[in-house]
Amino acid sequence: MPLLDIRNLTIELDTPHGRVKALERVSLTLNPGEIHGLLGESGSGRTLLAKAIMGIPGHNWTIQADRMMWDGQNLLDMSTKARRALMGSEMAMIFQDPISSLDPTIVVGVQIIEAMPENKALPWWRREQDKRKTARQWLHKVGIKETQKVMSSYAWELSDGECQKVMIAIAVANQPRLLIADEPTNSMEVRTQAQIFRLLSKLNQLHNVSILLISHELENLSLWCDRLSVMYSGQIMESGPTADVIAQPYHPYTKAILDNIPDYSNPELHKTMMQTLRGSAPSLQHQPIGCRLGPRCPQAQKHCVNQPKLSHHKDRYFACHFPYYNEPSHDEPLTKS
Amino acid sequence: MARYLARRLNLFFATSLVLFVVMFSVTAKFPVDHTVALTGIHAPTAEEQASINEAYRLDKGQVSQFIAYLEQRLSGNLGISVTSQNPVFNELTAVLSASFELAFVAGAIALLLGIPLGVLASLSKHKITQHTIMAITLTGYSIPVFWLGLSLSLWFGVRLGWLPISGQINLLYEIKPVTGFLLIDILLWDSRYAWSAFVDALQHIVLPAVTLAVLPFTVVVRITRSAMMSIMEKTYIKAAEARGLRTYTIVMRHALPNAFIPVLKNLGLMLGAFASYAIVVEVIFSWPGVGAWLVSGIYQRDYTVIQGGILAVALIIIFLSILIEVLHTAINPLSRKELYAAH
Numbered sequence: 001m002p003l004l005d006i007r008n009l010t011i012e013l014d015t016p017h018g019r020v021k022a023l024e025r026v027s028l029t030l031n032p033g034e035i036h037g038l039l040g041e042s043g044s045g046r047t048l049l050a051k052a053i054m055g056i057p058g059h060n061w062t063i064q065a066d067r068m069m070w071d072g073q074n075l076l077d078m079s080t081k082a083r084r085a086l087m088g089s090e091m092a093m094i095f096q097d098p099i100s101s102l103d104p105t106i107v108v109g110v111q112i113i114e115a116m117p118e119n120k121a122l123p124w125w126r127r128e129q130d131k132r133k134t135a136r137q138w139l140h141k142v143g144i145k146e147t148q149k150v151m152s153s154y155a156w157e158l159s160d161g162e163c164q165k166v167m168i169a170i171a172v173a174n175q176p177r178l179l180i181a182d183e184p185t186n187s188m189e190v191r192t193q194a195q196i197f198r199l200l201s202k203l204n205q206l207h208n209v210s211i212l213l214i215s216h217e218l219e220n221l222s223l224w225c226d227r228l229s230v231m232y233s234g235q236i237m238e239s240g241p242t243a244d245v246i247a248q249p250y251h252p253y254t255k256a257i258l259d260n261i262p263d264y265s266n267p268e269l270h271k272t273m274m275q276t277l278r279g280s281a282p283s284l285q286h287q288p289i290g291c292r293l294g295p296r297c298p299q300a301q302k303h304c305v306n307q308p309k310l311s312h313h314k315d316r317y318f319a320c321h322f323p324y325y326n327e328p329s330h331d332e333p334l335t336k337s
Numbered sequence: 338m339a340r341y342l343a344r345r346l347n348l349f350f351a352t353s354l355v356l357f358v359v360m361f362s363v364t365a366k367f368p369v370d371h372t373v374a375l376t377g378i379h380a381p382t383a384e385e386q387a388s389i390n391e392a393y394r395l396d397k398g399q400v401s402q403f404i405a406y407l408e409q410r411l412s413g414n415l416g417i418s419v420t421s422q423n424p425v426f427n428e429l430t431a432v433l434s435a436s437f438e439l440a441f442v443a444g445a446i447a448l449l450l451g452i453p454l455g456v457l458a459s460l461s462k463h464k465i466t467q468h469t470i471m472a473i474t475l476t477g478y479s480i481p482v483f484w485l486g487l488s489l490s491l492w493f494g495v496r497l498g499w500l501p502i503s504g505q506i507n508l509l510y511e512i513k514p515v516t517g518f519l520l521i522d523i524l525l526w527d528s529r530y531a532w533s534a535f536v537d538a539l540q541h542i543v544l545p546a547v548t549l550a551v552l553p554f555t556v557v558v559r560i561t562r563s564a565m566m567s568i569m570e571k572t573y574i575k576a577a578e579a580r581g582l583r584t585y586t587i588v589m590r591h592a593l594p595n596a597f598i599p600v601l602k603n604l605g606l607m608l609g610a611f612a613s614y615a616i617v618v619e620v621i622f623s624w625p626g627v628g629a630w631l632v633s634g635i636y637q638r639d640y641t642v643i644q645g646g647i648l649a650v651a652l653i654i655i656f657l658s659i660l661i662e663v664l665h666t667a668i669n670p671l672s673r674k675e676l677y678a679a680h
Binding site: 051085089092100104105106115154156 | 570572576584670671
């Protein structure tokens with residue numbers, strides 16, 4: 001049974017310009033113990049999806065879904081209280097914007113200790129001390145050396161990277177079953193990035209934590225993820241095992257992203273035009289109907305004004321009327337000439 | 338931090354000096370004899386006149402006179418009251434404590450009721466509750482205080498007869514002043530009537546305190562509400578929710594301390610309005626405070642009392658607004674960020 005199974009999730013936002021569909025019929029399946037990558041540009045609704053899974057919607061959201069199953073229970077039917085009990089203990093999230101995710105008027109240490117699990121075996125008067133100890137251990141694990149100094153500082157006294165590490169420590173301390181990591185390393189130097197990814201994958205392997213890793217960097221995702229979902233403008237384009245998706249993308253958007261990666265192996269391709277889709281991603285208020293990639297898609301036809309259903313082939317899912325389905329995988333780049 | 342405090346203290350002294358300059362130049366413009374305006378002594382004898390001339394250096398230049406004026410005022414010599422012939426300083430200390438008592442009770446009512454109500458208004462999902470609270474506070478904000486005071490005393494004092502409408506305590510009780518604050522003095526008073534006196538004093542303070550509390554209460558409710566509304570949408574609240582904390586913990590530990598910062602700032606801005614409202618309320622309810630004393634001084638052309646009252650009220654307002662700013666810095670680590678020049 002999948003740990004998380006979302007079918008046709010639609011999120012509408014009430015904006016001053018009327019109601020817009022930020023996410024349209026998004027489906028996502030996450031098996032226990034896997035690292036699932038969610039690839040998408042900024043503004044493609046990745047964070048919205050993450051927050052909807054967590055259960056921390058904004059005040060102007062309307063969430064509809066056929067089902068949102070968490071380990072056999074429907075999240076949509078749960079009360080706020082039951083949902084809150086799930087957060088922190090079973091699900092945890094690393095936020096994208098680390099500094100503003102920490103309370104500016106309280107020192108960081110208090111906020112970390114607040115999130116630490118309580119050791120019920122100890123008498124109550126020693127639990128606080130124990131929490132402080134575990135907090136320092138976790139901080140050390142995520143790569144903070146001066147734990148005491150960080151714990152007694154305010155969020156705005158720390159760098160982005162340090163705040164991000166603090167947020168990661170808070171999220172992983174309860175050893176949740178699902179960890180949603182929203183761009184966990186976007187403000188860190190490369191060495192720390194690798195350290196954090198190693199920590200996440202260690203959590204995944206040793207404690208069977210499922211991870212939903214949200215990023216815009218295909219390289220990192222392909223390195224660490226078992227499965228990959230590709231999102232564009234609030235719709236899921238393609239989903240499948242990472243190796244298969246990269247070896248042979250079915251969806252024009254996935255293919256465009258893969259073509260985007262510069263190829264240095266072939267000296268002939270040096271100084272050719274970079275492979276990109278025409279135009280840019282549409283703004284939230286001006287989304288095209290049907291498949292939202294439509295206006296930019298090289299394969300688009302009249303039929304694409306209807307949103308394609310998520311169809312599947314073996315282990316792979318894709319939402320396209322005209323997939324690169326039976327083409328050879330070693331396709332020649334389009335501009336080679 | 339020490340440097341910051343020194344700068345605030347400096348601000349206090351500079352502002353007070355300007356206040357003294359204004360007071361000094363206005364004193365010369367009073368339509369009475371200059372010595373009377375300064376000391377309150379009517380028709381002084383030749384000896385008195387000589388000592389006044391010496392104390393205030395009336396035969397010297399303006400600067401020298403101002404320094405002498407400063408010396409006299411700062412050493413506590415505010416002259417004597419023209420009407421009662423008592424030293425203004427003694428009268429002032431007696432009435433100030435009564436005013437502080439009233440202001441303290443009114444402020445406590447406003448904060449202790451206003452902040453929870455503001456939080457409730459921001460958290461309630463029902464449109465009706467929200468609109469009701471907003472409508473009530475807007476009404477309270479726009480009611481003129483003199484009308485409110487008179488109506489309250491008409492209804493609860495005269496028609497229903499529940500509460501006394503004037504004074505601080507029934508004249509039957511004679512309380513020995515120890516601290517100057519009547520409610521505390523009664524508790525210190527060793528008498529078998531102490532308890533009934535305490536109840537009587539409490540009954541006396543209800544109407545004026547409620548009248549005075551209405552304006553700050555409505556402001557506190559509205560500001561707490563709007564601050565809470567914006568803070569509950571902040572990422573760190575969402576992150577706290579995602580940590581699985583209970584709503585109560587989130588509100589008490591993360592939202593309220595942040596929401597209190599703008600409330601405190603607005604309290605500082607409101608001090609002036611609060612002081613003038615207090616004067617009106619004291620006159621309406623014959624509260625023996627600095628406001629009623631000052632207004633009666635104005636009616637009686639008691640120039641020394643007017644000077645003393647204005648000086649005391651202005652100094653207190655300057656001091657309190659600087660104190661609130663320091664408090665604001667103390668509870669708001671974000672404003673300290675600017676002190677450190679960290680970005």
